[in-house]
Amino acid sequence: MSKTAKSMGEQAHAMLRHQIISGAFAPEQPLRLAQLQERFGVGFSPLREALTRLTAEGLVTSEPMRGFRVAPLSQEDLRDTMETRAFVETEALRRSIRRGDDDWEARIVSSLHALGRQFERSGPDQPESLAALEERHRDFHFALVSASGSRRLEQIIDSLYVGSVRYRMPSLSNRQSTPARDLMAEHGAIADAALARDEALATCLLDEHYRLTAEMLSMAPAAPLGRTG
């Protein structure tokens, strides 16, 4: 079961990606090669490849001869990203409701169940269960749109998810910032409407879900946006 060690490039990519997403580096912070080499114990070449890939993913910015920085965050980008997610994912959900088979339904039921379990288990401040919760949440939303039949739509949804997860991470840790919101009920309602093949209701609920999320995140960002921190 011990898989052969992945390439240094992939390792570096995964580690850096995780640390940026979880907020270990502040937005706009310079990412110096020497510093990263010491931190991760890999040479320049794999690091450069990792940073180039992260730049393409939008998590890192780069300027020629001036190195790499953690990509900035902003209220404007948060709003844009969530609106675009809503636009694209409602379409993918619509298509999935039309084309989804038994396996699609099963994926929704199973991922919703797993999300609920993790939600119960997740206490206030365990970084471990926090990452698990985020993964379950992601799985559920991907399951919803997993029968769209469009590879391109899936890729777009994936990249928009990456662009939004950094905003959600800090707010997940302090649970009190979700005042009058029953997340599991929202997710359950979306799943029910999808399984009932009610396009209008399901897409409307999903749209509202993202609107609420965007509002909540822009209200009380745990880390001030647009600062170098």
Add this chain to the structure above:
Amino acid sequence: MSKTAKSMGEQAHAMLRHQIISGAFAPEQPLRLAQLQERFGVGFSPLREALTRLTAEGLVTSEPMRGFRVAPLSQEDLRDTMETRAFVETEALRRSIRRGDDDWEARIVSSLHALGRQFERSGPDQPESLAALEERHRDFHFALVSASGSRRLEQIIDSLYVGSVRYRMPSLSNRQSTPARDLMAEHGAIADAALARDEALATCLLDEHYRLTAEMLSMAPAAPLGRTG
């Protein structure tokens, strides 16, 4: 005016990108480092960076320890890409019609004019004017949606354009493969509807434009799709 020589990485990226888009490499063809090093006269590091970036753009695929290949083409991907373009760009056009100012209108008029001029000038088989025509075509479509106000939408449109241009390139060269189609008239009609702020008509025409393009490209691909060539 002689700009300082760009970094080797950027040069390699631009050259490889151009050659892949213009079809100098067959789909699925392996891209060997040694071969590319000889062809472009740059070392391993810049080549690797270029290939990594192209992989993120979807023009190249990579498998760990097995190197890079030119990304495949397929009827299925062509259809998916054009449908997704239509879906995303009609929305961006809708928003642009609502929000577009005088500059937006000016960009449409000017890019349409330039496209028309280049269209007249473009003879049957000049690779130079062919590239220019493609660029004008691209500029016009980007101008149409340039007032959407959404950075994310712009990024998506850009990446989908890259994904579709390889299919159009071969068919542009043999003009007779566009039998009963007046491309300039189509573009003109779209521009008119946009400038008249007629959302329904403009988006409908744009959608139809992409549907026709997809049909035409899947009918008579100059190079057979899905073959190693």
Add this chain to the structure above:
DNA sequence: GAATGCAAGATTTGCGAAAATCTGTTGATT
């Protein structure tokens, strides 16, 4: 006193060689 130019240090970028990995072939074994 403020602005400019210069030098030293820090950082990114590029190159070639060494190490690790894969592929195809040959030869031995069942």
Add this chain to the structure above:
DNA sequence: AATCAACAGATTTTCGCAAATCTTGCATTC
């Protein structure tokens, strides 16, 4: 005859150093 192991060649991946470039601090000049 078929299967498997090992070997040789080719290819990718990684590392360390040299070159190019940027930044910072300081002295000089107006």
